[in-house]
Amino acid sequence: xxxxLVDIVDATPIDRIADELYALPPAEFVAARDAAAKRAxxxxxxxxxxxxxxxxxxxxxxxxxNQLARQxxxxxxxxxxxxxxxRTAQEQLKGSVLRELSGRRRVVVSALxxxxxDLARDAGTPLGPDAVQQVRTTLTAALADAxxxxxxxxxxxxxxxxQSGFGPLSxxxxxxxxxxxxxxxxxxxxxxRELSKARDDIKAAKAAAREASAALAEAEAVLTAREERxxxxxxxxxxxxxxxxxxxxKAERARRKASTAQEKLAAAQAxxxxxxxxx
Numbered sequence: 001x002x003x004x005l006v007d008i009v010d011a012t013p014i015d016r017i018a019d020e021l022y023a024l025p026p027a028e029f030v031a032a033r034d035a036a037a038k039r040a041x042x043x044x045x046x047x048x049x050x051x052x053x054x055x056x057x058x059x060x061x062x063x064x065x066n067q068l069a070r071q072x073x074x075x076x077x078x079x080x081x082x083x084x085x086x087r088t089a090q091e092q093l094k095g096s097v098l099r100e101l102s103g104r105r106r107v108v109v110s111a112l113x114x115x116x117x118d119l120a121r122d123a124g125t126p127l128g129p130d131a132v133q134q135v136r137t138t139l140t141a142a143l144a145d146a147x148x149x150x151x152x153x154x155x156x157x158x159x160x161x162x163q164s165g166f167g168p169l170s171x172x173x174x175x176x177x178x179x180x181x182x183x184x185x186x187x188x189x190x191x192x193r194e195l196s197k198a199r200d201d202i203k204a205a206k207a208a209a210r211e212a213s214a215a216l217a218e219a220e221a222v223l224t225a226r227e228e229r230x231x232x233x234x235x236x237x238x239x240x241x242x243x244x245x246x247x248x249x250k251a252e253r254a255r256r257k258a259s260t261a262q263e264k265l266a267a268a269q270a271x272x273x274x275x276x277x278x279x
Contacts, residue, residue, distance in 0.1 A: 013040075014051045022066050022156050025125050029057045036202060061134035062157040064127055072115050072153050079108045080153075085142030087212065089103040108270075109139045144212075145239070146232035147205045 017036050024032055033055055040049035058066065069076050086101045113136050120127045127135065138160040142149040151157060 013045075013048055017048075017052055018055055018156060022058060022063070023070065025123055026058055026060055026063045027125070033057075035151065058156045059131075059134070059159045060120070060125065061131040061138070061160045063125075064120045064131065064135055064158050065138055065160070067119045067123070067151050068116045068156040071119060072112075073153075075112060076153065079112055079139070079143060080146075080149050083146070083149060086143060087105075093228060097192050100279060101239050105143055107146070108222055109136060112257070120129060136162060145205060147202050216231055 019035065021029055021033055034051060037052040040046075040052055082101065087229045088107060113132060116135050117127050117132060120131075138148075138152070138157075139214060141161045142152055148161065
């Protein structure tokens with residue numbers, strides 16, 4: 001992807017204020033936001049005050065993800081690298097690689113979820129079961145969607161996604177708003193063009209994610225069917241081998257009985273011949 005919302009926004013007063021607000025626990029967000037908006041208004045910066053007032057309070061799970069991306073950036077970056085590998089494997093329909101990477105993804109996501117739980121607990125705002133599941137679902141989705149991953153990295157997530165893996169990406173993050181510079185209209189127009197391109201990139205990413213989801217579902221279905229058939233054949237082979245063993249055992253017993261019977265018959269015939277000769 002050529003650009004993202006995170007890449008194209010300059011560091012502005014609204015950026016700095018938003019960074020501070022989204023680092024706060026959700027319970028403190030509204031009061032801090034309103035106070036920041038009031039300060040901007042008192043200074044006569046009505047545009048900034050309006051931008052600050054528009055910032056939305058994050059849910060508990062979104063706040064935990066923001067803190068995870070801020071305080072454990074290295075671990076989060078490693079998870080995103082795994083997500084890149086998964087997308088490549090999905091594009092190439094490599095079933096065995098997908099299975100291995102999917103297993104690693106579960107381990108990595110679980111580790112990140114535990115980190116998020118620890119951060120929330122240490123901040124005095126523990127996550128409940130629903131919030132933990134939302135964190136897990138959103139992280140899983142982020143490994144499949146580079147745009148969502150970048151949004152979480154920006155630390156401005158407002159609410160979690162409603163599904164993991166592939167599929168349409170919920171508009172759940174607050175991109176850093178750009179401060180208007182009325183003295184530089186050309187700069188504003190350039191920013192609008194870049195925002196438009198970012199939206200196009202998001203649409204393209206959604207379409208690619210849907211296509212990859214369908215391809216992955218088809219590949220996994222084929223793999224599952226083949227695995228099931230292989231297991232059926234192995235079971236049939238085990239039954240056939242058991243039947244063969246039992247038949248071989250019965251045949252050996254029959255051979256011994258037949259041999260014994262032949263020996264008895266030969267002895268009886270010899271005895272009969274001997275008696276006849278004596279008579």
